[in-house]
Amino acid sequence: MTPSIFDISRRLWPGLLLALLAACVQPSTGGDVSRAGRYAPPGAAPGTCWSTHTSPAVIETVTSQILAEPALTGSNGQIIRPAAFRTETRQQIVKPRQKRWIEIPCPAMMTPDFIRTIQRALAARAIYRGPLHGQMDAATRKAVQRYQAPLGLDSGTLTLTSARKLGLVAVEG
Numbered sequence: 001m002t003p004s005i006f007d008i009s010r011r012l013w014p015g016l017l018l019a020l021l022a023a024c025v026q027p028s029t030g031g032d033v034s035r036a037g038r039y040a041p042p043g044a045a046p047g048t049c050w051s052t053h054t055s056p057a058v059i060e061t062v063t064s065q066i067l068a069e070p071a072l073t074g075s076n077g078q079i080i081r082p083a084a085f086r087t088e089t090r091q092q093i094v095k096p097r098q099k100r101w102i103e104i105p106c107p108a109m110m111t112p113d114f115i116r117t118i119q120r121a122l123a124a125r126a127i128y129r130g131p132l133h134g135q136m137d138a139a140t141r142k143a144v145q146r147y148q149a150p151l152g153l154d155s156g157t158l159t160l161t162s163a164r165k166l167g168l169v170a171v172e173g
Contacts, residue, residue, distance in 0.1 A: 041101040049106040053155045058095040064088050102153065103160040105169065110136065114168070118158065121166040122147060 040050045065085045072081040105114070112134030119140055122128035128143035141156030148155060148162050163169040 044101075047106075049104050050101050051104045051157050052099055053102050053153060053157065054097060054099045055154065057093050057097040059091050060094050061089060061091050064090075102155070102157065104157060105160055105163055109169075115140065117168055118144070118163075118166070121168060 039052070040048065044050060064087070066088050067083060068086045069081075069084040071079050071083040074080050115136050116132045116134040119128050119130065119132045119134075122140075122143045123132070125147070127146050128140065130137075130139040130143075144158050144162070145154060145156040147166075148159065151162065151165070153159060153162075160169060164171050
């Protein structure tokens, strides 16, 4: 008896579903999976939360004049034909792309009250001018980014270090 299409598809469906799900899983890029599926760097303390920040590569364009033909001089030292140069332009990486781990306040800490406190602290420093609504919206993230950029991190994700500098989280002693 030849199996029907229905019988074949019913037997293949679970394997196909598993293959599709496996294709959706992204491997860890250098960090250990810990704490309920969150990513953290190797050796991170339990109960801490982390994010990664990737800074783009800095590339500069360099233009050089390259000697194509040297000058042709006569026996008396007079220039018969001047030197010929060609322009060569290339790009070089000044600073490579960097991915680094940043410790962040855990999601349980990011309550509307805490976010309002972040907004208040940034407003007191004339960095945030929006409403104190307790939502981590685009304006709040932009203000966080403006605060952190001089500290060496051009990111709208609030780091635990920045939260401590703002006086929002206790400094470990």
